[in-house]
Amino acid sequence: MIIFGTKGYLYQLAILTLVCGRCGNPAAHTLRKRVTKFTLFFVPLFPVSTSYATQCTFCGAEQRLTKEQAEQLTAQAAGGAGQAYGQPHQQPYQH
Numbered sequence: 001m002i003i004f005g006t007k008g009y010l011y012q013l014a015i016l017t018l019v020c021g022r023c024g025n026p027a028a029h030t031l032r033k034r035v036t037k038f039t040l041f042f043v044p045l046f047p048v049s050t051s052y053a054t055q056c057t058f059c060g061a062e063q064r065l066t067k068e069q070a071e072q073l074t075a076q077a078a079g080g081a082g083q084a085y086g087q088p089h090q091q092p093y094q095h
Contacts, residue, residue: 005038029057034053
């Protein structure tokens with residue numbers, strides 16, 4: 001018997017102050033990276049998919065980003081435009 005599947009991980013890359021496209025408020029937005037990994041016998045082996053998104057902390061609206069957009073926002077956060085974390089916060093999520 002072979003046991004396989006997927007497991008998701010959520011990494012918080014930075015917290016940025018941006019103007020929300022939905023509510024129009026200048027609010028904190030979390031920049032997150034979601035990675036789904038293939039597992040074999042409950043051991044994560046390799047990433048199957050990766051996606052990036054920002055979420056407004058005021059209204060909860062989420063906007064998907066490309067990898068390039070996420071890297072640009074991370075660079076802005078590191079440059080002082082926002083608060084970046086030294087290590088990404090890893091948190092499993094349920095799908």
